[in-house]
Amino acid sequence: MKKNDTIPVLILVLVILASVVAMIKSKDTVYILNTELELPQGFVAIKLIDSLGKVRHITVTDNDRIYARLAKPINGKGTLLLEQQNGKATVKFGFGNYGGTGVHLYRGYLYTSSNSEIFRYKLDKNGQVIDTTARETIVTGLLDNGTHETKSIMMDNKGNMYIPIGCPLNSCQQEDRKKGSMGIPDCPLLKISGGVWQFKSNVLNQTIEDGVRYATGLRNVVAVDWNTQTNQLFVMQHGRDQLDYLFPDLYTIKQNAEIPAECMYALKKGDNAGWPFIYYDYLKKKKIQMPEYGGDGKKEGSSKYLDPIAAYPAHLAPNDILFYTGNQFPKRYKNGAFIAFHGSWNRRPEPQMGYFVVFQPFKNGKPYGNWEVFADGFSGSAENTASGKAIRRPCGLAQGPDGSLYISDDKKGAIYKITYDENRITQNLESSKPKTVIKDDDKILDKTNKINAAGAQIYSRNCAVCHMDDGTGVTNLNAPLKKSSNVMGEKSKLIKTLLNGLKGGKLDGEMYSNAMPSHRFLTDKEIADVLTYVRNSFGNKADAVSNEEVSAVRKIK
Structure with a gap:
């Protein structure tokens, strides 16, 4: 020029x-x-702050301050107070050297949770914690086995506090996540988990014995809200996993991807939603008896169990629900429910789904019409969604005093604020969305390891369901195999892990909660093949595992 x-x-x-x-x-x-979120016409999202850590649930004060809970404390601070100004949020201070999910404002106090306790802090008239060292313990000693351990917090208008306690099992098998293992009669863990407990919000040092088992038969609940229109508690349940893996004669891979549903329940005291004895089939719209308890995928479950009030596709992981009571959004949103779907990891080889916030319309206190995607784009692309490699994952929801909607991201640690203006016309510069990529069985094999096709096939059938096609695992759930010290280290230890299974624990500085079942049903050659494959895939490079090495470890009791 x-x-x-x-x-x-x-x-x-x-x-x-x-x-x-x-x-x-x-x-x-x-x-x-040119924002990363896609919203309906007239809505706009502002990213108030980023890189906070794993931001779980959030709440907003009457003067627009934000309290955010971190799954893990950073520099000894697990709860953050943020202030907003000119479309940005800054951290004013942090406190509480414990991680967790729950946070709630109620009658002059801030309530927070670890994975086993509920605390509260006194607030001043501006909604700020007066003394961060003067916390009171409201409930202590709740079950925390490292799986489904989060404790959300909700209140009613009578001073009652509701705490969901997840059961650290998939379906209450005698041997959790072991192929063909049958269910434990009466599931004893339901006495201390797998439901919602009611406590007093102003009584100190309560234990589970002091609480009331308000509702049971709920495998894992993270999303909970009190519907002021119906004066009733609503929850979203995380459905069970691995139907095809555990019972391959009864369920196909595709069926596992589609069922069971993620369910919304409207609870009353004494309700039983039926887990682990039944699940809800999203396609048949029926309760189905679990295979661990004599079901065959067709036999209907007992009518004594509560029907969900709404159902959604499988494995989307609902992590928060919020009934919108503001006046900023159009009238159709009033008293409807926003749901944050954290996103799936176990729909393979079907595309993964979720990583969005949906809106469920309500009429007269009940779901009315189809749910719709409200905020999308957290994953970064359709390819990221399909592969389960989302850049961001929505987790918490909150409503501001002006009716704005806040969404937290617990992957990179952002908080978004969504507002509405009826005169606003929005146009995204990125007008075209990439098409969803569907992987087939041939493509999940590591092309750099063609010489070990047998190991690759064993990995596809038995391992990829948890550790993913590319060996990256699932954050905080299933440990990665890619450049893992356990994979690349001593062979006898790795062989022992596959033979005997492994409870969740820490690996390379990160905690992983899901248990790995024993794979003794594999032959020595199959174990040698799959471990050789793993040790030379996903960027790993290590010597092979022999049949003789597996046989030697198998003989050790």
């Missing part, structure tokens, strides 16, 4: 800028956005 040619270009740029300014000043404002 010649020097004099820059003048017309500069003029063109100024004209475009002037046009944009004119649009912003007009009544029918057109906002040209």
Whole structure:
């Protein structure tokens, strides 16, 4: 370009800028956005802050301050107080050297939870904690086995506090996640988990014996809200996993991807939602008896168990629910429910799903019509969603005093604020979305390891369901195999792990909660093949495992 040619270009740029300014000043404002979230017409999302850590649930005070809970404390601070100004949020201070999920504002106190206790802090008139060292313990000693351990917090208008306690099992098998293992009669863990407990919000040092088992038969609940329109507790349940893996004669891989449903329940005292004896089939719209308790995928479950009030596709992981009571959004949103779906990891080889916030319309206190995706784009792309490698994952929801909606991301640690203006017309610069990529069985094999096709097939059938096709595992649930010290280390230890199974624990500085079952049903050759495959895939490079090495370890009791 010649020097004099820059003048017309500069003029063109100024004209475009002037046009944009004119649009912003007009009544029918057109906002040209390049944000990562996709929203309905008239809504806009602002990323208030990023890189906070694993932000779980959030709550907003009457003067727009935000309290955020971190799954893991950073520098000894597990709860953060943020202040907003000019579309940005900054951390004012942090406190509480414990991680967790629950956070709730109630009658002059801030309530927070670890994975086994509920605390509260006194607030001043501006909604700020008066003394961060003066916490009171409300409930202590709740079950925390490292799986389904989070404790959410909700209140009613009579001073009662509701705490969901997840059961650290998949379906209450005699041997958790072991192929063909049958269910434990009466599931004794239901006495201390697998339901919602009611406590007093102002009584100190309560234990589970002091609480009331308000509702049972709920495998794992993270999303909970009190519906002020119906004066009733609503929860979302995480459904069970691995139907095809545990009972391959009864369920196909595709069926496992589609059932059981993630269910919404409207609870009353004494309700039983039926886990682990039944699940809800999203396609048949029926309760089905679990295979661990004599079911065959067709036999209907008992009518004594509570029906869900709404059902959603399998494995989407609902982590928060919020009934919208504000007046900023259009009238159709009033008293409807927003649900944050954290996203799936075990629908393979079908595409993974979720990583979005949906809206469920309500009418007269009940779901009305189809649910719809409200906020999408957290994963970064359709390919990221399909593969389960989301850049961000929505977790917590909160409503601001002006009716704005707040969403937390517990992958990179962002908090978004969504607002609405009926005169706002939005247009995203990225108008085209990439198509979903569906993997087939041939493509999940590591192309750099073609010489060990037998090991690759064994991995696909028995391991990828938890450790993923690319060996990256699932954050906080299933340990990665990619560049893992356990995989690359002593062979006898790795062989022993596959033979005997492993309870959740810490690996390379990170905690993983899901248990790995014993794989003694594999032959020595199959174990040697799959471990050789793993040790030379996903960027790993280590020597092979022999049949003789497996045989030697198998003989050791």
